[in-house]
Amino acid sequence: MPPKEYDAVLSHTSPAPVGGLVLGGLDGVKQRFRSPIAAQRITALLEARKYGQAELDLLIAALQDESIQVQKVAYLRLQDRKSAKAKRALQAYDPYVLFECLATLHGHQSGLTAVAISPDGRSLISSSRDHAIKVWDWWAQEEVFTLNAHSFVYAITVSPDGETFAVRSRDQMVRAWSLRTGQQIRPEKGSLRAIASVTLTSDRHLISSSQKVIKIWHLGTGRELCSLQGHTSLVTAVAVSADKQMIVSGSEDRTVRVWGVA
16 A cells, blocks of 8 residues: 555655655665754754765755754764765855854953964963963963053954964053963064954954844955844954964953853
């Protein structure tokens, strides 16, 4: 007796009726991926891990899904794929739409003026209006040490090797310290030119602050990709990691926030 509409069938025994639920097999995975329910589409992606190329095709297709949660599952799964096709798909995708607050760091006694990230993405440097400079280990979510800049700091840069950082102050002086020990050192030649604005751009994106919100724009289309909300006062400083996988912001609410894909 053939299955009726909305009956559940095994994918290898009979073709699925329209609106029916397919159980098992690659056909079942594909049927669930076509479900209007996001949770079903996520289940399909998780079940597709044993189907090789078919899984890869589903993951790439899921990057365009209407559900952000489905996109997130596909994005994280594709991170583990080494094929050129997977890498091309990730390069074409804008992960900023998946960003959320990963950590909020407290300790400054005044509003922030500048932030920076080390090349390895672990150390953060922030400065505030009370002239304090703080170095953080954000993986441990703790302050490493505090320095006195003796002047208002409006820009920070970290050396390419991650060993030192330099600041430019309102008095136009450039000062530098060891990122490991906090010992003040002579600024390297070129530090002045390396210090950039707190509004940062990449090859495809503009990352800027607007009141309490961080906005990310696609430069090619001029389209706003997403807004990151969480600060309770004016966002005054924004920095992006070298691999574009993390954003750090500082605010008049005296906090440093870390944003990325959880």
